[in-house]
Amino acid sequence: MRERLAISRPVEGACGETGTWRVFKPVVDREKCNSCGMCAMYCPDGVIDSEYEIDLIFCKGCGICANECPKKAIAMVREGEES
């Protein structure tokens, strides 16, 4: 079919490994997490899976998950400063 119009289809990583944009990294405290799923629901990049594991190859570090977490179980830690 002749290409008439710029149409993008949803695929993983269409913009490359956007995790490299990150300044702050989300770190989950498993003791506090009660698996409510708010973080995954709000994540604009859909990088939090059903086990609440965060895909750091694509996570841009926006911090929305940490902001939304009702248990304050996610800390935003500057890249390279994690203990």
Next chain:
Amino acid sequence: MLTISTGNNAVAAAVREAGTGVVAAYPITPQTEIVEQIANFVTKGSMKASYIPVESEHSAMAACIGASITGIRTFTATSSHGLLYMNEMVNWAAAARLPIVMANVNRALGPGWNVWAEHTDSLQARDTGWLQVYVATVQEAYDATLMAFRIAEDRRVYLPVMVNLDGFTLSHITQQLEDVKIGDFIPPLVLDHKIDPAHPGGYGCMTSSVDYVRIRSDIERSMRDSVEVIRETEAEFAKRFGRSYSWTDDYRCEDAEVLILSMGTLGKEAEVAIDILRSEGVKAGSMRVRWIRPFPNLDLGDRELVVIDRNYSFGFGGILAGSIRAKTGKTCYNVIAGLGGQEVTYHDIASFVRNRKIGTEEWFGVKI
């Protein structure tokens, strides 16, 4: 059936006959009667369409874009300031390759506030990727609107078409109208790139310059291919319904030594001027230019040219005259006449020919 109609009602009747599914429009003088009539058809059930009243012309075209991308036949109509207000979406509709048909009832731009005929409104949209045809009779407004859908929806084109008719001197005058039963003249719309909920995607999203150039060039490829599609469509229309149209409407041009070139209703007025000039022994002919995009290949020979422009590009000149100069390399006598509904009689037009000074421009009625 032979009936009588205004130009506006003829357009509305053609939109109904074409089986249009969605109409989104905002009323503006002198276009109002078109959308009022379509709203009447929908309300009374003689037209099975969604009529979307919107808060502005920008929204009207945006709604048409949203409807058209689902693969349904879509129409809107506007005039003058309405067309300028929707201009962002007018550009989008063409580049999104949507076969929307729009009637523009040509009207001057303010200030000073003026509702009468002039072509500067639609000619400001000539670089948008829309095909543009200018009509001069009620019958032609009807026929051109029907053909516009078939041309726009052809896979070789997939571009919107604007049908232009002069405000009041055509939109509100009454002439005879022979309507048609359209049958299968306009095939069902098949839009290859329509939205498919099973395969979601982003339409017209951020695009690299490499892809942008490639996709933009496809608009021009289709614009060039539309030449053949228009030819085929007008030939098929003539075969089925007995009325012939072409790139220009020629009157006594065969042996003419001087040609009047014009657009819209002034081109019909010019035919009377030709008869007057012929009775004086002047071998004159009239060539009314119908299509502006794609711009036709005009066979002008070595005849002298008098070009009447009911429009103006400030700092440049009449747009039709400029286009003819650019495309044919021929010089002309350019008369700027009929702006803001200025009365131009056939006697005036005959005098343009008698007093022609090739290579110059003149504003009818004023000295500049």
